[in-house]
Amino acid sequence: MIELYAITDDPTPPDPPLRAVESNGLTALCAPTGRREVTPDALWRHEEVVEALMESRDLLPVRFGTIVSDERAAARAVEQRKEELAASLERVRGAVELAVRAQRRDPEGDAPPESESGRKYMIAKARRLAAARPVHEPLAALARDSALQRGPELLHAAYLVDRDAVERFVSLVRRLQREHPELDILCTGPWPPYSFAEAGGRS
């Protein structure tokens, strides 16, 4: 069995044990695998592989745990979605993903309890969105694309950022933190473009 790590159109061969399975201009980067448990260590090891690949090529990360029987099956799977994959690759070319969360230091007023009435819930949600805007909008303006994600935080978002704009993005996060001492703003990355790999966002 082999595990898929990423899809690319870069012809550079990967270092063993990774292998390149080419199919009509697209390449699946994969490696032999056995079944294993989902542990934080296993997730980090997988991530390290994808990040090392990302250093020298544009790629679409494949969802963790995607395992096929052999290389032919890998080629077939890529072939089935080749137009969408090629379009997605074009969309993320030259960019990486940064994750940003913003929470109030004093969490009172955040994350309304589920039991509240629908109306109260909607009002609270609208307030949270309004509070997140001064952080989200400048970041989104610098990014190529952004995706708001569900979560208990005021802001939980992914930004697709040009590789050469990452430092500017991080500086902007730091500036926004200084301008908003009432918030905790946490930024991680650069990540492979996991949140932008599918045209419709996450499934």
Next chain:
Amino acid sequence: MTTTIAEQEVALVDLVDRLLGGGVVIAGDITLSVADVDLVYVGLRALVSSVATAEEKNALPRMGSAL
């Protein structure tokens, strides 16, 4: 650059979000059972909520452990 425990936890939560909820979905045998994934999520969601309180109040945002 030092990272606090809280920052490592945030990076792990972001990692799980991405690896299990993002990425290209390709036809294959996804060997993870729903129970596995739920287990990871439940454990990590608990961390997320603890991060806000654990985070040092004067900590500046910094890059996570990725790259």
